[in-house]
Amino acid sequence: MGCGTSVATEPQEERVEPDDTVKSPSPALTMKAAILIQRWYRRYMARLEMRRRYTWNIFQSIEYAGEQDQLQLSSFFSFMLDNFTQLNGNRSDLISQLLNPVVDPWLDRETCYKLIPVPESYTGPRLSFPLSVSDTNALLSAFKEQQTLHARYVLQLLYETKKLLKQMPNITHLSTSYTNEITICGDLHGRLDDLLLIFYKNGLPSAQTPYVFNGDFVDRGKKSVEVVSLLFAYLLLYPDYMHLNRGNHEDHIMNLRYGFTKEVMQKYKTHGREILQLFQDVFSLLPIATVIDGKILIVHGGISDQTDLDFLSSVDRHKVKSALRFPRRSVEQLDIGHSCKRMRLAAGSHPSSHSKNQRTPNQRRRCGHSRQDSAASTSSSSSTSSSSSSFCSPRTPSCLSPRPRPSSPSMPYTINVLQVPYLDSLSSVPPPAPPQHDREWKQVVDILWSDPKTQEGCSPNTFRGGGCYFGPDVTRRLLLRHGLQLLIRSHECKQEGYELCHGGKVITIFSASNYYEEGSNRGAYIKVGRELVPRFYQYQVSRTTRKLTLTQRVRAAEGSALKALKEKLFTHRSELLSGLQQYDQNNTGCVSVSEWTQVFESVLRLDLPWRTLRPHLARLAPDGSVDYQSCFEDMEPGIPLTQMTPNLADTLFRYRTDIEIIFNIIDKDHSGLISIEEFRHTWCLFSAHLGVDIDDRAIDDLARSIDFNKDGSIDFTEFLDAFRVVHKLDNKEQQLNGKAAGRKCS
Amino acid sequence: MTEKKQSAEAMEPDVHKKIKAAFKAFDYESNNKVDVREIGTVIYSLGCFPTQADLHDIIAGVEEDHTGYITLDKFLPAMTKVLLEHKFPPIPEDLLLQAFEVLDKEKKGYLEPEELTKHMTQEGELFTQEEMEEMLTALADHEDNFVYYKDLISQLTIDPDM
Numbered sequence: 001m002g003c004g005t006s007v008a009t010e011p012q013e014e015r016v017e018p019d020d021t022v023k024s025p026s027p028a029l030t031m032k033a034a035i036l037i038q039r040w041y042r043r044y045m046a047r048l049e050m051r052r053r054y055t056w057n058i059f060q061s062i063e064y065a066g067e068q069d070q071l072q073l074s075s076f077f078s079f080m081l082d083n084f085t086q087l088n089g090n091r092s093d094l095i096s097q098l099l100n101p102v103v104d105p106w107l108d109r110e111t112c113y114k115l116i117p118v119p120e121s122y123t124g125p126r127l128s129f130p131l132s133v134s135d136t137n138a139l140l141s142a143f144k145e146q147q148t149l150h151a152r153y154v155l156q157l158l159y160e161t162k163k164l165l166k167q168m169p170n171i172t173h174l175s176t177s178y179t180n181e182i183t184i185c186g187d188l189h190g191r192l193d194d195l196l197l198i199f200y201k202n203g204l205p206s207a208q209t210p211y212v213f214n215g216d217f218v219d220r221g222k223k224s225v226e227v228v229s230l231l232f233a234y235l236l237l238y239p240d241y242m243h244l245n246r247g248n249h250e251d252h253i254m255n256l257r258y259g260f261t262k263e264v265m266q267k268y269k270t271h272g273r274e275i276l277q278l279f280q281d282v283f284s285l286l287p288i289a290t291v292i293d294g295k296i297l298i299v300h301g302g303i304s305d306q307t308d309l310d311f312l313s314s315v316d317r318h319k320v321k322s323a324l325r326f327p328r329r330s331v332e333q334l335d336i337g338h339s340c341k342r343m344r345l346a347a348g349s350h351p352s353s354h355s356k357n358q359r360t361p362n363q364r365r366r367c368g369h370s371r372q373d374s375a376a377s378t379s380s381s382s383s384t385s386s387s388s389s390s391f392c393s394p395r396t397p398s399c400l401s402p403r404p405r406p407s408s409p410s411m412p413y414t415i416n417v418l419q420v421p422y423l424d425s426l427s428s429v430p431p432p433a434p435p436q437h438d439r440e441w442k443q444v445v446d447i448l449w450s451d452p453k454t455q456e457g458c459s460p461n462t463f464r465g466g467g468c469y470f471g472p473d474v475t476r477r478l479l480l481r482h483g484l485q486l487l488i489r490s491h492e493c494k495q496e497g498y499e500l501c502h503g504g505k506v507i508t509i510f511s512a513s514n515y516y517e518e519g520s521n522r523g524a525y526i527k528v529g530r531e532l533v534p535r536f537y538q539y540q541v542s543r544t545t546r547k548l549t550l551t552q553r554v555r556a557a558e559g560s561a562l563k564a565l566k567e568k569l570f571t572h573r574s575e576l577l578s579g580l581q582q583y584d585q586n587n588t589g590c591v592s593v594s595e596w597t598q599v600f601e602s603v604l605r606l607d608l609p610w611r612t613l614r615p616h617l618a619r620l621a622p623d624g625s626v627d628y629q630s631c632f633e634d635m636e637p638g639i640p641l642t643q644m645t646p647n648l649a650d651t652l653f654r655y656r657t658d659i660e661i662i663f664n665i666i667d668k669d670h671s672g673l674i675s676i677e678e679f680r681h682t683w684c685l686f687s688a689h690l691g692v693d694i695d696d697r698a699i700d701d702l703a704r705s706i707d708f709n710k711d712g713s714i715d716f717t718e719f720l721d722a723f724r725v726v727h728k729l730d731n732k733e734q735q736l737n738g739k740a741a742g743r744k745c746s
Numbered sequence: 747m748t749e750k751k752q753s754a755e756a757m758e759p760d761v762h763k764k765i766k767a768a769f770k771a772f773d774y775e776s777n778n779k780v781d782v783r784e785i786g787t788v789i790y791s792l793g794c795f796p797t798q799a800d801l802h803d804i805i806a807g808v809e810e811d812h813t814g815y816i817t818l819d820k821f822l823p824a825m826t827k828v829l830l831e832h833k834f835p836p837i838p839e840d841l842l843l844q845a846f847e848v849l850d851k852e853k854k855g856y857l858e859p860e861e862l863t864k865h866m867t868q869e870g871e872l873f874t875q876e877e878m879e880e881m882l883t884a885l886a887d888h889e890d891n892f893v894y895y896k897d898l899i900s901q902l903t904i905d906p907d908m
Contacts, residue, residue: 025851030848030865030869031869032845033844033845034849035869036845038798038871039795040795042786042790043790043795046787046790046791047790047791049787050787050790050791054771454775594763609770611763612767612768
């Protein structure tokens with residue numbers, strides 16, 4: 001160890017003499033060599049850790065930024081429902097089914113699934129109710145072999161689950177005195193492999209192995225149907241040993257965007273809608289909390305300073321069908337013209353909660369502000385196109401746009417909706433809502449959406465749009481008030497699968513390993529016995545049989561994160577370029593690193609270490625300044641786009657997923673085609689909602705420039721393909737990897 | 747001498763930004779404090795190759811007594827000095843190669859995992875078992891488990907400048 005310092009100050013090592021090859025090197029020399037290698041290796045690992053960290057930051061920032069898009073989409077749906085279906089006069093389309101569900105008596109009748117024939121050729125599991133262990137085993141082996149459960153059984157399973165859940169209270173109370181240790185799992189997000197791994201490591205649900213699954217069973221992963229079928233099957237088999245909490249993704253509007261709806265419609269072409277309808281009911285009937293021995297509270301998101309477990313026990317939980325469909329407003333908020341002006345004023349003087357000084361640690365990790373804000377500020381003077389005024393109808397809105405919550409500063413995303421001029425003409429106002437509904441909604445949403453933060457206090461979770469950031473004092477008070485000692489929650493991905501905070505009083509448990517990318521994180525579950533001391537078990541699903549080194553995993557994750565980030569750059573290209581060009585009046589194509597960082601930070605609003613990431617994103621000119629055009633050179637649109645303003649192109653790229661969802665909804669018969677008329681109307685609505693000033697004619701030209709049938713319909717898959725970002729280097733890389741042979745250990 | 751000082755001063759603002767960015771990555775609570783156990787990673791990521799002993803010296807100079815944290819106020823000037831004076835320069839590839847060759851007494855061109863383990867865990871600034879396992883997983887060839895150090899060095903020293 002004493003040699004350490006001398007190695008550092010001596011730049012030159014003793015050179016190995018040719019004679020030394022015959023005799024062994026001196027112990028001193030060997031030690032010096034060892035130290036050198038250790039020094040080098042430790043630094044190498046530290047650098048790797050740094051890269052892993054910023055890769056994580058990228059994924060998380062983009063994920064949270066994406067959630068804001070979700071809010072926008074949901075408010076758009078509310079808005080569209082009012083206008084689009086009114087125009088059509090046809091209420092049987094998917095939107096109204098999904099967003100304004102009318103209890104369909106036919107679906108409730110027991111005979112609905114019995115009418116569905118199961119062909120002889122079906123080789124999947126045939127369930128018989130009430131379920132037995134052989135049924136759940138059949139499901140397990142079927143899903144392991146990639147089989148799909150027949151729609152009839154899915155419906156029956158859901159129907160039975162709905163019946164069971166109706167009898168359950170909002171809060172499940174468990175005791176460790178009758179059972180062995182209880183296993184608590186977090187988010188699964190459709191990852192069947194993770195669920196199977198948990199069952200393998202820990203045992204199938206049984207009297208000896210009771211489970212609590214803490215929400216977010218669906219969305220994002222590709223096997224949400226399988227995951228949730230297994231969970232519900234075990235729930236029916238062992239209602240005393242299997243317990244489910246609702247998560248924020250057990251919500252039909254979230255499902256529209258995050259993949260569950262799509263997965264169901266793809267797997268069940270004929271009965272998909274019925275299945276989704278039943279899922280909606282079942283999700284809203286899931287209990288919202290579990291308490292063990294009166295001491296450990298388990299909820300999906302978290303709590304707020306208003307959380308009251310006694311009140312929560314009494315609410316009608318199923319009335320909160322979606323956190324993103326806000327309850328009926330009271331009178332003041334519906335004074336639209338007046339509040340519109342208030343919103344605009346508020347927008348102007350809105351305290352920049354996105355300025356760095358005021359950020360809470362959680363906010364620091366997330367998008368600086370909502371995208372709507374930038375849209376609002378850039379086109380506050382946008383006039384509605386004449387076609388959209390035809391949608392304006394002075395009638396009572398049957399569903400509602402988001403309202404500002406009294407306890408929070410005006411939410412940026414409401415501004416856009418209220419600014420849309422044709423709402424001003426709405427004259428009639430629905431009767432005021434009883435305050436009870438609002439309180440119910442808020443309490444449930446708080447449970448499902450909140451996140452803990454390190455600073456004291458409770459502030460609205462403006463990024464998620466619902467729920468709060470709750471500090472250690474909030475936790476302390478709640479635990480004290482209800483005689484609890486621990487809060488277990490999920491909702492946030494953690495690198496090790498779990499994380500403690502608030503002095504160990506709050507545990508986050510997350511069970512979907514490799515959530516962002518292969519190797520990005522572990523999954524974990526908790527076991528807790530009579531002594532109520534949690535024990536953590538970690539795992540990671542591996543797609544390859546060969547164990548990946550940390551280096552390989554970091555490199556893979558990093559590559560994936562950077563790709564996602566570059567797509568973000570591409571979809572904001574025109575904004576970025578105009579920002580950069582302000583610093584480059586002489587059109588040299590270069591700006592300083594500081595200027596580059598400044599522009600990227602302010603346009604993209606992702607809290608990322610831009611300076612550190614710069615080498616991955618842009619080239620330097622010989623004089624050390626940034627050649628900013630190099631940021632965009634390895635990406636291109638799916639097909640060449642002519643005659644399009646940069647503004648329109650960017651918007652289409654950015655909202656491609658949302659547009660796809662909307663098209664799928666309009667396309668009632670799943671033909672893949674929508675009419676030009678429908679396309680135009682939808683686009684006008686959407687762009688007006690976004691506050692983007694788009695010329696009608698530009699849209700028409702665009703539609704026509706994509707091949708379409710002579711009968712005036714658009715193949716929207718083709719249309720959307722144009723707006724898929726293509727990475728030019730993908731092909732190149734594949735060629736290079738093919739060439740690389742020989743020993744490559746990392 | 748004055749020239750050298752001037753150019754160092756000119757670089758200071760950039761150096762400060764670099765240090766702050768690296769620091770911020772581990773400042774979870776945004777209160778300009780980093781856990782002392784993670785400051786080593788920050789220092790390494792700024793382009794330095796200190797030994798453990800060097801790290802201990804730096805930390806001793808900046809640690810807030812008994813809190814387990816290091817504040818940016820103290821870290822920034824200390825680290826700036828380290829960077830401007832190029833105190834812990836990178837290990838040149840050929841030097842690293844020689845170091846491996848020293849350990850490879852029989853000049854086989856590779857090291858057996860047992861050999862490497864013995865040196866890393868028993869000499870110098872000892873590796874923990876965890877570090878050793880990770881190193882072997884990262885460096886050992888998948889088929890024969892030998893560490894072919896010549897190939898590794900060029901692969902593993904290339905990564906973008908942070």
